[in-house]
Amino acid sequence: MTMVSLIPQPQDYGLLTDLYQLTMAACYVGEDLDQRPASFELFVRRLPDGFSYLVAMGLEQALDYLTQFSFGPDQIAALQGTGLFAHVPDRFWQVLESARFSGSVWAVPEGTVMFANEPLLRIEAPLWQAQVVETYLLNTLNYQTLVATRSARLRDVAGPDATLLEFGTRRAFSPQASLWAARAAIAGGLNATSNVLAALQLGQRPAGTMAHALVMALTAIAQDEDVAFDTMLRYFPDTALLIDTYDAIAAAQRLSDRVTAGTLQVQGVRLDSGDLVSQSQEVRSLLPHATIVASGDLDEYEIARLLAEGAQIDAYGLGTKLVTGTPVNGVYKLVDIDGIPTMKNSTSKTTYPGRKQIFRTYEQDRWVHDRLALMDEEAQPGEVPLLQLVMDKGDRRLDAEPLGAIATRTAAAVQALPASLRDLDHPVMTSPILSTALQTLTQDTQDRARQVYTDQNSSVAD
Template identity: 40%
Template sequence: MISVEQKDKIDPRVRERAMVRVNEIARLPVYRDRPAALVTDLYQLTMMYGYFRAGRHQQRVVFDLFYRNNPSENGYVIAAGLEQVVWYLNQLQFRGEELEYLRSLNMFSDAFIDKLQDFRFTGDVYAVPEGTIVFPNEPLVRVEGPIFEVQLIESALLTFVNHQSLIATKTQRIVDAAATSSGTAGPVIEMGLRRAQNMDASVFGARAAFIGGCVGTSNVLAGQCFDIPVMGTMGHSWIQSFPSELDAFRAYADTFPDNTVLLIDTYDVLKSGIQNAIIVARELEAKGKTLRGVRIDSGDLAYLSKRVRSILDAAGLPYVGITASSDLDEWIIRDLIIQGAAFTAWGVGTRLITSYDTPSLGGVYKLVAHERDGVMHPSIKISENAEKVTNPGKKKVLRFYVDGHASADLIALDDETFNTSEPLELFDPVHTYKRKVIRNYEVENLLVPVFLNGELVYELPTLRQIRQRVENGLSHFSSEILRPVKPHIYHVDLSKKLWELKHHLLHEFRPE
């Protein structure tokens, strides 16, 4: 828990700006007037009731939120979802209808329901800023406070961070694939609203996709809420509803003469679609306008795009772009580029918004310290599966830079200090013979204070600032770590003090 003296050192202007920003966010349609206290699993409430009955509800604890494995066989994850966490904790309370529902379950006493009526989050939260490049087992969020509060928020924090981190990471893989070949690559547009699991998944997925590098979204609500450029033209039904394809194209160009992109695969791309698109392009030129592009949504995309490019160029229309859609992902895009496809933009839907190959990040929220007799003691979860053994204690995550390049991360106990003028030996926490010495390094503490004693002290960045953080962060890592296939494993080690504590607790609770 932060001391009063430490809390007083926080610039009150930062707190004021933080509250102004979060209140702006709370007024967005996707957040406004949304009850969230029951966005939790029942077992969180049953445990809270048990703590309350046992008189242990004020016991202070520390939980870490982290994940164990990178999705899609990637080498890293882009942390996202903190804005939603801040909104949730800032307004978290039980409303009348929620309390009445819980009362109707006949599981909880009136005294417990009354306790919930006064619920407010009063704990401390440290988190990595959105857009940070992170790795397995690193705490992305650290929460400290009364167990009554810290237990409740587990489910909500996990769904917010797991989902948006997953989609941001998947998007970056797709965007990276579209940037692998100059001249044939192009911007990626998120178009997954109709295939997302529900409305929230589509809106917050579009937000995460912008963090991951998409230039825009087809999702209008996401555009309104998060100031993401909205993009889109027509569906096949538009063309089918007119007497002819040419009539449909002309009507659309007349309606949107400054932003005409024509869908050319409704009937026949080469014999009909592109021919009619050229007619409309000529008519636009006569009016001093230009055809922005055409889109192909089916068929042999590589073959068709090359033929369409050739036809457009021969018609004196080299400025007309070609957009691809049709269940694209990073592998299909990469393969199309290898085949010499002539696309200048990519519309990606299903496989992005659902992270089709890896639909869940699998983040967890684990108790790592608990108060006993007024003293905080480290806690450990032990499992027959080695990867599920937790790292105990209140921790921080340090990133070491050598000559501007990220060299290694270190998970250390929160009270540890390191002298940057001295060499530092790092070792693999499992294969301890693997050691690495770094010198002349700079250190970044990835966890920053977000809430202290329940008070918001973190000014949420804009979405574009988060996106810029992704780009800056990626620039510090080697291409071997960033590559999409069999990436080099980045060093994430435990400090010697943490490693010794972990093994001491392993022997204490699982004696030989």
């Protein structure tokens, strides 16, 4: 049996898409439409429940994908081998053979706060290229934006001094997702990740504590829980000891006695279960100088509760609820084809036509409102355009940013929002103001589409 690796490689990027992207591309080629200039915008219609803003993330991986987008001989042969493309024109294969992304990309910087119906990114490229790249772009921006937004909310609730650690690798939806989650978490405001590969690839230092397995194994062999603590501290003196395998308070008392006697130094302890409020308060009284780390299905709501009830916690390990949850349901829609504005007009899924820009207004570094306008409109006094040209005719114009710089942007963007938008329980929802020109174009596009359908139905009836 042939072993199959499902780890994506750059040479396979062209195939890392949904089938209908390629079948549509073949239709475009067959109808001689493939090179028509097209613009697609990626945005979110509705935010996840309880979210009043998003933090844009994933642009770096999107640009990396676009610069390496191609179809090699093996990939083309694999497509042909499916038998699904038996009727496509020969020129379709020629198009794939010479494929390189030659379009332009407009995007907001990573770490930018965004709202519903605001484009995070726009692709301007030959129609077939802009179509095929949809799946990968949605995959990376949707997921990283979700994790970055949750991370920003966690930081906002926990405060600037708390240590926040990403522990979500085992719960992320795939090995690839775990790497993206670690990146987005740090860029969104967390301090570090336990994912060793992600940390090293990102130029970070991995962070972690210990697991119950070591305590259980050494306790079973030595019949003494303290042997596990001593062993861990012998090799890793700065680690936080996991003290709740059996009895957290009893373990903390024994450690406290040894610290007081001067025979042991304890830098930190971790609590992973039970009543974190009362346990952390007791542990603080016993080990006043130790860092107390809490973990166990924590999220921003639970941290807010712990703080409100007086928990004595210095650091939090965030896993399952950080890297999973209600997805960011970003969509990617055609807004212009060969200079003709287009829009989707189906029930509850209406989109706005034309290439757009977001103009943001600040007063004394505080967010006031956004205006969604057409790309060729001018900024009004006090407005800042958010979408920037980051790739021009296939060439990158944006260097990779350090995660620290993105995290700083994220923190500033969230802090600039009014408290009403940052409230966890009853956040106020907002949406951009539509420019007069965009409203007019939307109405004109709807009228034109309605007339087309009317004429078409009339001709059928006749």
